[in-house]
Amino acid sequence: MTASPVREIGVGLVSVGWMGRLHSRAYRSVPFVYPELGLRPRLVQAADTAEAGRSYATDVLGYESAVADYREVLANPDVDVVSICAPNFLHAEVGVAAARAGKHIWIEKPAGRGAHETAAIRDAVVDAGVQSAVGFNYRQPPAIQRARQLIGEGALGRITNVRGRFFGGFSADPQSPRAWRFVRETSGSGVLGDLMGHLVDLVHFLLGPIGSVTASTGTFITERPGLAGTPDEGRMLPVENDDYANMLLRFDDSALAAGALGTLDASWLAVGPKAEYAIEVFGTEGSLRWDFERLNELELAIRRPGESLGYTRLLADETFPEFARFQPGSGTSMGYDDLKTIEAKKFLLAVAGQPSDTSTIHDGLASAQVLTAAEESAASGQWVETPVVPGHTGHVR
Numbered sequence: 001m002t003a004s005p006v007r008e009i010g011v012g013l014v015s016v017g018w019m020g021r022l023h024s025r026a027y028r029s030v031p032f033v034y035p036e037l038g039l040r041p042r043l044v045q046a047a048d049t050a051e052a053g054r055s056y057a058t059d060v061l062g063y064e065s066a067v068a069d070y071r072e073v074l075a076n077p078d079v080d081v082v083s084i085c086a087p088n089f090l091h092a093e094v095g096v097a098a099a100r101a102g103k104h105i106w107i108e109k110p111a112g113r114g115a116h117e118t119a120a121i122r123d124a125v126v127d128a129g130v131q132s133a134v135g136f137n138y139r140q141p142p143a144i145q146r147a148r149q150l151i152g153e154g155a156l157g158r159i160t161n162v163r164g165r166f167f168g169g170f171s172a173d174p175q176s177p178r179a180w181r182f183v184r185e186t187s188g189s190g191v192l193g194d195l196m197g198h199l200v201d202l203v204h205f206l207l208g209p210i211g212s213v214t215a216s217t218g219t220f221i222t223e224r225p226g227l228a229g230t231p232d233e234g235r236m237l238p239v240e241n242d243d244y245a246n247m248l249l250r251f252d253d254s255a256l257a258a259g260a261l262g263t264l265d266a267s268w269l270a271v272g273p274k275a276e277y278a279i280e281v282f283g284t285e286g287s288l289r290w291d292f293e294r295l296n297e298l299e300l301a302i303r304r305p306g307e308s309l310g311y312t313r314l315l316a317d318e319t320f321p322e323f324a325r326f327q328p329g330s331g332t333s334m335g336y337d338d339l340k341t342i343e344a345k346k347f348l349l350a351v352a353g354q355p356s357d358t359s360t361i362h363d364g365l366a367s368a369q370v371l372t373a374a375e376e377s378a379a380s381g382q383w384v385e386t387p388v389v390p391g392h393t394g395h396v397r
């Protein structure tokens with residue numbers, strides 16, 4: 001393999017929470033996992049309003065400096081790309097300002113609080129001519145990449161239906177505090193924008209754009225204790241958004257799975273599943289299924305006349321996309337951090353002007369359009385059509 005000339009890329013980070021730390025580790029891993037690309041991220045500056053986030057950025061992650069006001073990061077001439085890992089309410093404000101400042105953006109999902117805000121970020125990105133990526137990490141597992149290849153090759157025949165469930169247990173405890181995720185102003189929708197947004201993108205990635213939906217949402221833990229250390233400590237406060245959502249879907253005519261139907265549901269209250277982010281695709285000749293809790297496995301069933309065969313478990317190995325970059329042999333599991341490293345590589349390749357199959361803000365808008373349609377449908381009880389977003393990277397015919 002021929003090495004590319006080394007290209008230093010200055011990284012700015014907005015918010016040093018779970019995702020901010022993970023983006024930072026992913027940038028650092030890129031030169032180790034993909035040395036031949038010559039991409040050298042340099043962790044320049046991080047912003048967080050919390051002192052603990054700022055000191056973690058400099059003392060642990062290795063940023064050269066950390067500030068309280070994200071606008072300093074956007075004004076920093078050494079920063080080429082900005083990872084936007086703030087709570088949802090800041091995404092549109094920071095995303096639009098970053099693009100206008102000429103920075104390429106890797107923004108966590110949901111990109112905006114609904115389609116309106118996400119379209120504003122898309123417009124700013126397009127106007128500024130900068131690159132974008134959205135944190136749709138469930139596109140990246142080698143098993144999912146292989147599943148997309150199999151579906152594209154027609155291995156499952158004509159797709160008839162998809163069934164997806166993203167069930168997390170991380171908010172199942174009614175005593176877990178009312179953090180920003182449970183407040184409409186700071187989060188937008190609840191599990192709809194959170195887990196369902198990932199699932200919708202995964203459906204787009206594997207099968208193509210969704211054309212219309214009908215949906216229901218529910219809130220089952222209706223109050224939670226106020227955050228410790230704030231004036232709300234010791235009080236019970238209302239949960240303002242959904243903690244369960246489901247939808248029926250039809251695909252757009254442009255989709256690879258045009259004509260197929262689907263059912264999706266998402267919960268962050270599930271007792272039992274921890275991160276059961278699962279999808280199952282059925283076709284006239286076969287089926288496949290995948291679950292994040294076993295991310296290195298793809299189950300595949302191909303119909304054979306006269307035989308009654310069930311699923312076969314394929315364990316990711318060097319024949320699956322990206323796997324050999326991380327582990328030399330099958331059976332050695334990859335993990336969540338690795339998915340973010342693949343995502344970082346794809347984003348940085350696009351920033352470097354090289355071919356890349358990164359997700360983009362167009363995909364963020366495509367997912368947001370479906371979620372906004374689902375909210376409309378949940379309110380009206382009607383089917384709602386979802387416009388296809390130009391520039392999306394979903395699976396088309």
Ligand SMILES: NC(=O)c1ccc[n+]([C@@H]2O[C@H](COP(=O)([O-])OP(=O)(O)OC[C@H]3O[C@@H](n4cnc5c(N)ncnc54)[C@H](O)[C@@H]3O)[C@@H](O)[C@H]2O)c1
Nearest residue numbers: 015016017018019048049050053085086088108109110135
């Ligand atoms: N891709 C995924 O699978 C995934 C997983 C978890 C979270 N997310 C998304 O990532 C984003 C962040 O989630 P998280 O779990 O990392 O959050 P978190 O609660 O762990 O961290 C949020 C951080 O934002 C900081 N912050 C708050 N206000 C700020 C401001 N005005 N300026 C700068 N920093 C500020 C806080 O101090 C905190 O450090 C959310 O949009 C979430 O939906 C994505």
